Amino acid sequence: MFDLLLNAELSGFIIIVVLIVAGLSIFFRFIPVGLWITAYFSGVKIGLFTLVGMRLRRVNPNSIIRPLIKATKAGLDIDVNSLEAHHLAGGNINDVVDALIASERANILLTFEQACAIDLAGRNVFEAVQVSVNPKVIETPNISAVSNDGIEIIARAKVTVRANIERLVGGAGEDTIIARVGEGIVTTVGSSKRHTEVLENPDLISQTVLNKGLDSGTAFEILSIDIADVDVGRNIGAKLQTEQSEADKKIAQAKAEERRSMAIAKEQEMIASVQEQRAKVIEAEAQIPLAMAEALRSGNLGVMDYYQLKNVQADTVMREAVSREIKDESSATETDHQ
Structure with a gap:
């Protein structure tokens, strides 16, 4: 009986210790007491409930308090709420604080609002201060x-x-x-x-x-x-003159080719016209025998007239042949003299 009571008391004590340890773990995890102590001894006066509020707003207190400690040690007066607001807006608090410290050391006028605006604009404010000091x-x-x-x-x-x-x-x-x-x-x-x-x-x-x-x-x-x-x-x-000359040459060649094509087309058109006229002449000559035959039948042309016409044609052909022979002989004589 005594052993059972002892075991029950021991079990209860162990459970209490476990609950206490678990409670302290949750307490110290949710409430950053260590960070509060660090801030207090660094000269940053901040309430413990302020840190708890950051936890509730899902803001990591370290990302706010560490830069605040750095700014306080550098002699800057920055409100913790302003830092938290800039952090919630998506800004880089470390760059802003570093830029403010560097600008103060270099006697460059830079306010906290200006630094936050430059940082939120997407520029590296600390690098900008460095470029102001070191071109x-x-x-x-x-x-x-x-x-x-x-x-x-x-x-x-x-x-x-x-x-x-x-x-x-x-x-x-x-x-x-x-x-x-x-x-x-x-x-x-x-x-x-x-x-x-x-x-x-x-x-x-x-x-x-x-x-x-x-x-x-x-x-x-x-x-x-x-x-x-x-x-x-x-x-x-x-180079431009050469290219211009080459372009002018190509333009001239194109125009010459166009003129040549037009001349060939005109020549072919003339040949076609001459052939058409020849065809008409041949067609007309083919009608002559028929016309003469009709004239003979109708009595408009006599037999003697017909023979006289044939004699004239034969005489004309003979004269053309003699003329061609004389021209050929004269050409041959000139060739021999040369």
């Missing part, structure tokens, strides 16, 4: 331009830029800078009378491009433009 070099690809004498110039430039904090939201990016510098290079080379002018004075490109104010409307401020390389390319003018 960035953007290298353009090879840009081809043609001077007035038809020679191609291939140039590559290095653009030193500094981030403009005020224009980071809504300002154009690096691609716009590269495109505008490329346009300036093409304009400068294209306005040069000779390509040698560009080769002798590459800084002419830099001065012209800088005077155009290419950084307006962008998130950067152009500090300098340096021409890294200038090369001579193809003779575009000569």
